[in-house]
Amino acid sequence: MKFILIDKIKELNSGQEIRAVKSVSLAEEYLADHFPAFPVLPGVLLLEGIIECASWLVREKLNFAKSMVLLNTARNVKYKSFAAPGMQIEYVVTAKNIDDDSSSFSGVGTCGDVAVVEAKIELRHFNLAQSDIKMASVDAKIIESMKQRFKLLKGF
Numbered sequence: 001m002k003f004i005l006i007d008k009i010k011e012l013n014s015g016q017e018i019r020a021v022k023s024v025s026l027a028e029e030y031l032a033d034h035f036p037a038f039p040v041l042p043g044v045l046l047l048e049g050i051i052e053c054a055s056w057l058v059r060e061k062l063n064f065a066k067s068m069v070l071l072n073t074a075r076n077v078k079y080k081s082f083a084a085p086g087m088q089i090e091y092v093v094t095a096k097n098i099d100d101d102s103s104s105f106s107g108v109g110t111c112g113d114v115a116v117v118e119a120k121i122e123l124r125h126f127n128l129a130q131s132d133i134k135m136a137s138v139d140a141k142i143i144e145s146m147k148q149r150f151k152l153l154k155g156f
Contacts (some may be wrong), residue, residue: 050107
């Protein structure tokens with residue numbers, strides 16, 4: 001993903017729930033086209049914030065054992081309002097289950113007291129080496145990169 005949609009993890013209850021924030025800035029390049037006279041965070045990126053939160057829950061719970069944590073399905077996605085520059089989105093994502101190769105979650109993003117997005121999602125997780133053993137070194141690089149990003153998001 002070109003964009004990182006989580007600025008900070010505020011709270012993480014291992015395998016259960018995560019709270020994270022995203023501050024919307026007019027400097028974000030996609031706002032120039034979405035929309036020039038009424039810039040708002042695109043709906044798909046609002047959903048991506050929920051997906052990113054859920055993926056951090058998976059990585060932390062599985063001790064970063066999988067390099068790939070990807071969206072499998074998104075259901076009951078509801079866009080309820082807009083997130084414009086200057087607003088901060090707080091995501092709360094709750095795990096329904098986290099297994100070795102799949103997981104499911106419900107999540108909501110709010111700006112103040114107003115919900116902007118809600119969704120139920122399922123993720124799948126795996127290592128590239130499962131299909132091609134030559135990819136083990138790529139898995140290791142991705143996992144190390146995710147560990148470093150996680151440290152930055154947690155603030156330690």
